[in-house]
Amino acid sequence: MRRAPIVLTVVLVSSLGCNTGPGPAVESGETSDTSTTGDGDGDGDGDGDGDGDGEPAEITLEWIEATPELRLLRGDEVLLSFGPNAFALGEVAAINDSSSYDPLFVEPDAWRIVASAQTLTNTPEQIEATLTYTSGATAQLIVDRLAPGRYEARWTPNPGGPVHAMLRLAPQVDAEEGFYGLGELFDQPEHRGTLRALALEFDPTLESSNNEAHVPVPFLTGTRGWGLYINDDHVSSFDVAKTASDTVIATVGTGPDTPSGLHFYLFAADHPLDITGHYYAVSGYPHVPAPWALGPWIWRDENQDQAEVEADIQTLRDLDLATSGIWVDRPYASGVNSFDFEPAQFPDPQAMIDQAHAMGLRFALWHTPYLDADDPAVAALRLEAEDNGYFPPDTALLTSNWDEPIDFTNPAAYTFWQDQVQLYTSMGVEGFKLDYGEDVTVGINGVRTVWSFADGSSERTMHKHYARLYHRAYQELLPDTGGFLLTRTGTHGDQANVDVIWPGDLDATMTRHGEVFQRFGSSYTGVGGLPAAIVAGLSLGPSGFPLFASDTGGYRHSPPTPETFVRWCEYSALMPVMQIGTSSNDVAWEFDDTVLAAYRELTRLHLRLFPYFWTHIAALSDGGRAIARPLGLAFPELGVHPSFDYMLGDALLVAPVVDAGAVSRAVTFPPGRWIHWWTGEIVDAAGPGPTIQMIDAPLGRPPLFLRAGQLVPLLRPTIDSLAPTTNPGIEPGQVDSYATAPGRLTVRTSAGPDAGLTLFDETVLSQASSDATIELAVSPGSEFAAGVSFEIVALGMAPSGVSDQLGELEQLDPAALANVERGWAFDSGVLQIKLETGAHQVVVVRR
Template identity: 30%
Template sequence: MKFTDGYWLMREGVAASFATWVADARIEEDRLTLWGATGRERGRGGTLNSPLLTVEVFSPAEGVIGVRSTHHAGSRDRGPHFALRSDEGHAGKARASGSVLELASGPLALRVDTEEPWRLDFLAEGRLLTSAGKRGTGFATLDGQHHIVSQLSLGVGGLVYGLGERFTPFTRNGQSVEVWQADGGTASEQAYKNVPFYLTNRGYGVFVNHPGRVSYEIASESVGQVQFSVEDQSVEYYVIYGPTPKEILDRYTALTGRPALPPAWSFGLWLSTSFTTDYDEDTVGRFTRGMAEREIPLSVFHFDCFWMRAYQWCDFTWDPDVFPDPEGMVRRLKDQGLRVTVWINPYIGQKSPLFDEGARLGHLVRTAEGDVWQWDMWQAGMALVDFTSPAAREWYASKLRALLRQGVDGFKTDFGERVPTDVVWSDGSDPERMHNYYTQLYNETVFRVLTEERGEGEAVLFARSATAGGQQFPVHWGGDCESTFEAMAESLRGGLSLGLSGFGFWSHDIGGFEGTPTPAVFKRWVQFGLLSSHSRLHGSGSYRVPWEYDEEAVEVTRVFTRLKNRLAPYLLRAAEQARDRGTPVMRAMVLEFPDDPSCHPLDRQYMLGENLLVAPVFSEDGEVEYYVPAGTWTHLLTGERVTGPGWRRERFGFDSLPLLARPGSVIPFGARDDGPEYALAEGVTLRVHAPEDGVEVVTRVPAGTGERAAVFRTRRSGDELTVTAEGAPGGWSVVLAGPDGYGEPVPVSEGAHAVTLPMAG
């Protein structure tokens, strides 16, 4: 929200006060409390008729400093709150040196000089990161509404990323952003996944600990500042130090929650019925048989909305007219080696038998008058499950457990954004704060059911809405996009933005959702989709089976599905990194190359894991422009060497796209391509790319369905390359990338744990 009229004036109707000097301060062992006077005059006269802001400074974890700024402290706390994790073994250390007060947290410190005009400086290792200066701490009133306001300096060349899955320009500079859940598609400023956390290219990120609406002005009101405001009496924010983007995400996800590790089967190809298309069990069988006959390995079959009867979403009951034998059908799909997921949402239409049941039991959200809240958007007379009630959560969970007993493996948790604010929640939560937070309770409820029923490591969602902390319940997909190249590019922008907001796993509708893609769009989207964390063929009014487009689409789908399955050892290791450190599987270039300024704004290419550069093709004629960082890269599909740094403009057929292996990388290829579930270390092939002399590269291969994982160590010494294995079950091989492409695999005999090869140039 903008409060000023240019540099000098306030907008009409706005009255604002900002901390101008430190009226008093208290220093404790692990925290500071500052009282910020808002008057211009120091001394006794300045204490009259002048607001005072209470500013508390503390540290929940090393490298993280929190600031809580409060105007009036007497407001009742109604919640909800983000569940944050503090480091119990850590506390900030406060000290005073003359008029200068400081709170240090590992390499990060907040410093304030009580004799100078108000200014909170955040420093790391002697370098100023950001500061809250003249208008950095205050409040404003507009039309009777009270807003607490903070501003942090951006600095010259500072870029801002994140704030959730946003489809507007990738760097947020110059944008006004409202953190407010909305069902707005992928072509507007609205977002399904709103996260009040931004990351910068200057070594720090900022998390605003407020689950309701947070309004950001990112170099858009005061062009050197990031401003955020909430309609409240208090705001709490955390400055999170890196210095690298990966370290920022590590600390941020340690605070808000790490992503869970999805099951291996979820990394294979998913096929959906699509949304409003006609389908029954015969349709499903035709699709799954068609994929098998065309040798396209399928891992998951998904039933979208109309597995239930029209007007009865959700009643969690199969439509008997089209699926008369759901248990038998699910069993027959399982016999084909498939997992089964079904669509759900948190809304209960009036025609559903669960509406009367939920109303009678008090499990539906009510108005202030005590009536069940209803409207006709989406489903006629629909109501909303009140997930603030433990009893309502268990009631909803019981309906899902019945489906799991039928053999269902996972749920697409759609919607969760259109949450009213004129209602009363059973736990007394503030409706404005609950609007964004509702999705957290919804997805957590469903994920917990899956964990309880299927066990740790077997739970997976396909979720559309999320807020801070939602990364704990993967996977998330990009929502409703058009079937165009433009929509494909905006989807990628959103996914990279979400990854920089702490989410490790992300997907999108291959081919687009609205409309029907041209064969060219479909084939290019297939390439992109199968080089994503998770891969799902899904549409709205048209099917997404590849033979609906042309025979070449079948071939492209087959080749890239099998490529992804062979990359399972590599991808599942990247997934473990997401679980352990919060580093996303699909990574914006700035995340891997923070010291290369050319990478900072890039949003049409990405790193898949730490070692594969992917540049999807967004044009009808196959032309793509992409940037290659420094070093000798290798095209994974052709073995061609590509040298950076520099931009390249090339044209690719539908059998290829820029897919480059990083200099010095070792990419493990699995022995199977018929699915992602197998013993990943058995028969693995290591592709070695331009190793640097004297540098050891460690490659970890997860166990998968095998008994053990393996660790490979690769070291070049002059003209020789030595690879040693720890825990490898045998039968592995090594391939060297040379100036003329990939060489022949060199097999390692059963039981051997080392091999030395001559370098191929």
């Protein structure tokens, strides 16, 4: 039985570090001409602490030898407290080589806690102490200050004395705060009261027979503004305030590697959204795809042949469906990973790839890391790999149908595999959907599944590290201008290789994770459908993977109903990456006209949001805030944690419809004014707590709200693709490509708190409102230099005048405004202002 941690109360006696934390993010209600991220906490002071003083609090780390205790503080507030029970050694009689030391199944003989400590160093830059345990064992704790709010720690048992096989960190936390991170989860993005396994485990309760932990990340953020990152690949679990409401218990099954200790980090910031930036600084910043990867992508699970692919490419353009990419899933090759195209199916694959490029589509392929011993098509490659030792020396339970995976720890095998992949990239393949590669598991029910690799490692760490090597091998081959790497798996640090995560085989339903449902006459305990996809995306953002794209429509038990397909399109359109496809090969034009019309509008909206998305992606290297932000993390002061409501960047509140048959949705609004994207209706959330209001949600129109005063940049409404067209001879106007001409920028905003936004191309926008005027400003950047159109929504009446530094603008009717470069029009609460190229300062005089 797990023991409840001992909670100690102590006094502060010394301090490590006196530097202030990172500067405050610019709050949505503050004026700034350089902001790319808003405050998100709703207090209006920009520092996230709710006190209104606008000053970032000092982050300190305090060490108390007498207790002993390590405390992480922001100002006078204790964020984390590591008392004697917080650095626990799992003692065993001897190392059992057959044990996986998986904390879900294995307990040590005894957990030993700290009895006393001796301080060796206590300076603003470093704390070092010797910890003495109740068993007489000792360990070294060294904590170094890396930057304001960022500390690196190493906790290492000393040689001699008892044998240890597990290590446990158990800091005391606030008994009411929320917790985010830990990788991809499907039940809820907030973790209080849960036990999370950070490894792929057998789970007979789900149809998939596993716990779906494809992207485990040992990085947890508390909503009071702290982070704990355990930089270790051994199997681990996080008891997130489940055993005790004020304690997080992170247990790592280090087994025979325990003498090497545990490497971890502590982070603190004024707002919890900023903790991810600290994580990136030590684990690697996200690799991001080429800009064209943010356009909608389409695929079929099984393409019949080249003719079908080429027909789909042509249909996309004939039907005027916004799309930037297409990938071909298996089977397309002579065999799985034969690195060719099956000649009877694909007689001229180069022509197919060239046609995609000509039509403004990038081209990708599905792939895996195997060579099937029973497949004649890969016999020569398989023999070469066997003769040269390109497979792991020892393998255990295999989870794919194609034998053991390539051993990427072997440099020669790594090069061999890349040489084959280049056969595709040399043809113009710019992206890969990487599937499987999860054979390396730590064990079953606590018993090892033994693997060995060329570099001497075993499954004890390779169950995580294999994903990094697999993904890196492909990422290194993508174009210097950027590519598209969509992966099913990942772990901490792998964000430096992976562009986008997709959640594998979700149900083609609107059911929740673990829900029992009926489908085609059978009963299933499902992985989950659309609701699970939303949770997965919201759990990955705070875990360091900012880009996520589920199979729009689902995969298991396809086809989706038309309602499920459209509702899923609504959600996918309001994420930075949108990929559309199911296991039953559903494409929008094979549904009815109602579905096709909704699909056309939603994919166009997604594409138009590109400058908004790409601006937030560019900001990942300077702040690191998640793009899709769970509402409870974006507004921790609300004290609520809805699983399906989220902020999309700074300006947009999204509440996807997740219940079949629903035509309305209860939406949680933080304090402020929120403007309905589709109708212009205003929700005035008085605060200080959340406001919950029922919102109509007809099919094709998800609840989407603009935060008053914020600025949302959009592409022109005719845009078809973000990718270039390579054939100048295609029919004029058939492909309206952003890559050909970025064109006029559209900016949607409203009267509200002052706000500023600098786009990725250095276009600078601002909005400031008073009772008498609305003032707008634009300074064009490198790409958006063809003029700007402002859309000011939710105005009660037409203004009495609009002017800029060149003088008064002419009032026109909306139809006439479309044909000029300068002027304004008002219709149904929306003020449209068109301005020619150049910088402008606009004054709207309100009546």
